[in-house]
Amino acid sequence: MSTVAKALWFIESQFGRCPSLDDIAAACGTSRFHLSRSFRLATGLPVMAYARGRRLTEAYKVLSGGAPSILGVALEAGYSSHEAFTRAFHDQFGLTPEEVRKGRAVDMKLLLEPIRMDNATNITLEEPRVEHRDAITIAGLGGRFRLDETQNIPALWQKFQEYEGTLGEFPGLWYGVCGEWSDSREDFFYMAGVGVAHTEGLPPELTVYRFPAQTYLVFRHDRHISELTRTMDAIFGCYLPEHGYDAMRMGTYFELYDEKFDPVTGLGGLELWMPMAKKS
Numbered sequence: 001m002s003t004v005a006k007a008l009w010f011i012e013s014q015f016g017r018c019p020s021l022d023d024i025a026a027a028c029g030t031s032r033f034h035l036s037r038s039f040r041l042a043t044g045l046p047v048m049a050y051a052r053g054r055r056l057t058e059a060y061k062v063l064s065g066g067a068p069s070i071l072g073v074a075l076e077a078g079y080s081s082h083e084a085f086t087r088a089f090h091d092q093f094g095l096t097p098e099e100v101r102k103g104r105a106v107d108m109k110l111l112l113e114p115i116r117m118d119n120a121t122n123i124t125l126e127e128p129r130v131e132h133r134d135a136i137t138i139a140g141l142g143g144r145f146r147l148d149e150t151q152n153i154p155a156l157w158q159k160f161q162e163y164e165g166t167l168g169e170f171p172g173l174w175y176g177v178c179g180e181w182s183d184s185r186e187d188f189f190y191m192a193g194v195g196v197a198h199t200e201g202l203p204p205e206l207t208v209y210r211f212p213a214q215t216y217l218v219f220r221h222d223r224h225i226s227e228l229t230r231t232m233d234a235i236f237g238c239y240l241p242e243h244g245y246d247a248m249r250m251g252t253y254f255e256l257y258d259e260k261f262d263p264v265t266g267l268g269g270l271e272l273w274m275p276m277a278k279k280s
Contacts, residue, residue, distance in 0.1 A: 003028050003035055003237030004042040008115055011051045015058060018078025021048055029241030031250065033181030033188055038233045040147045043115055046186060053112035056092045059085075060111065063100045070097045123227075123234040128217045130276070135213045138175045138254070139167055140193020142207035147186055157263065160192040167202065169194035172259050177209050179252025189252075211254070216273045217245070225266035228255075235272065249277035 006028040010019070017023075024047060025035045039047040059077040067073050074085030074097075089097050093106040100106065141160045145152060157176075173195060180189035191207055199208050219239075221231045240247040253274045261268035 003030050003038045003233050006237065007035060007039055007047060011047075011054060012114055015055050016076055016078055018055070019051065024051070028237060030236040030247045031181070033179075034232060034236040034247065036181075036186060037147050037150075037188075038229065038237070041150075041229050042233075046147070050112065050115070052088065053092060054114065056089055057112045059089065059097070060093065060100060060106060063097050064103075064105070067101060070101065073097065123230050125231070125234050125239055126220050128219045128239075128274075130215060131218050131273075132215045133211075133213065133273075136195055136211045137197075137199060138177055138191070138193040138209045138211070139169075139196045139199060139202055139206050140175070140177070140191045140209075141205070142177070142189060142191030142193070142209070144180075144182075144185075144187045145190050147188075149187075153190055153192075154263075156190070157192045163203070163206070164194065167194060167196055167206075168198060169196050174257040174261075176255035176257070177252060178254065209252075211252075215276045217276055219272040219274065220269065221272060222269040225270075228270075231272070235274070240274075246277045250274050251277070 007024055010024055010027045014023075019027075021032050021036070025032045028035055030038075036047055039045070039050070043050065045053075055077045059073050062073050062076070063070070070085070071082050074080075074082055077085065079085035079088065086096055089095075089100075093100075093110050095104055095106055141156055141163070143156065153176075175191075175193050175195065177191040177193060178188065182188065191209060193207070193209070196202075202208070219231070219235055221228055223231070236247050239245075240250075253272065256271040256273055257268075258270075261270055
């Protein structure tokens with residue numbers, strides 16, 4: 001079962017609890033970042049907006065049927081007070097619960113029905129290899145990207161091409177560094193870069209990221225680059241929890257591209273290097 005399918009099932013089964021992003025990620029056995037990224041790419045919605053919209057849609061159906069108690073509906077929807085429920089309900093639909101109970105109808109386009117998805121990722125992962133790697137320093141162009149702005153990452157790579165060959169880098173390898181997820185902004189850090197031996201004299205606009213010596217799980221992605229999210233979902237939603245790894249402690253990882261990857265066609269494949277983090 002994929003991360004998104006697990007999240008959809010959990011949200012539908014937990015209306016009365018009002019689960020947090022941490023709760024949903026833990027139930028899916030993945031990190032908040034990868035849950036949020038996978039969910040938005042698969043559904044077009046932030047995961048918490050979907051959870052809130054589903055609770056309020058079901059509450060609307062009960063109220064429009066003449067529910068005797070607004071507070072009772074609020075508690076069933078996971079809200080602890082009449083006031084908090086009314087604010088959220090009005091923000092979602094533009095009407096108060098009392099107005100709906102008296103017969104006013106909301107715009108039906110604002111109602112959010114459950115999303116049904118295939119439980120399978122349709123991705124068969126090759127068994128990853130385990131590899132210990134010495135510390136590595138990566139220099140490149142980095143920035144923060146919202147989950148709905150990931151289409152801008154290829155432009156970052158294109159801009160970084162201007163620096164290639166001038167940084168004293170190790171030839172033939174390129175790194176996409178990904179991590180530092182922010183809950184409040186729903187964004188993350190991404191850097192397009194190369195491995196370097198020295199950081200002296202680098203242009204000031206470049207970012208330097210250092211990975212310590214550590215052991216990695218190395219996954220291979222041989223499909224088109226546009227399908228990378230499906231591979232990530234299979235890794236974080238299925239492989240890691242099923243094999244006893246704590247996805248929420250994986251931290252920052254990197255994509256490794258070599259000369260076989262063609263940035264024009266998006267073909268040639270890449271590797272995903274994930275720091276190992278066993279469950280305690």
